[in-house]
Amino acid sequence: MQGARANRRRGEVEAVIDGERRILCLTLGALAELETAFSVGDLNGLAERFSSGRLKAADMIRLIGAGLRGGGNLFSDDEVAAMSVDDGVVGYARIVGDLLAATFAGPGRDAAANP
Structure with missing residues (x-):
């Protein structure tokens, strides 16, 4: 993603993973993939699961992937599980938090108020 910049209005976030700046976005297809992976029936089910604040490492791998x-x-x-980020688990949690906020809260809104 050389030269690309994240567009928060499209739900994109930027993160340095394995030393490279990458763009992440939970597109409709990515959300459908997560609905299946987490065995929830709809987007509200995903939002409820993520708003609990209790994510396993495997959940973070799926979300980042x-x-x-x-x-x-x-x-x-499997490749995502082998990748590294600065600050370890705190860095992964930051990426996941940014990604969920960009997806469910939208630009300029607080994710906690609108998961």
């Missing part, structure tokens, strides 16, 4: 694929980066969840 779906976001990467939605942003045009073709990585499997």
Whole structure:
């Protein structure tokens, strides 16, 4: 994604993963993938699951993987699991939080108020 910039209005976020700046986006296809992975019936089910604030490491891998694929980066969840980010688990949590906020809250809105 050399030269590309994240567009928050489209729900995109930018993150440095494995030393490379990448664009992540939970597109409609990525959200459908997550509905299946988390066995929820709809987007409200996804929002409820994520708003609990209790995510497993496997959940973060799925979210980041779906976001990467939605942003045009073709990585499997196994490849995502082997990637690294600055600040370790805190860095992963930051990426997931940014991605969920961009998807469910939209630009300029608080994700906690509107999951």
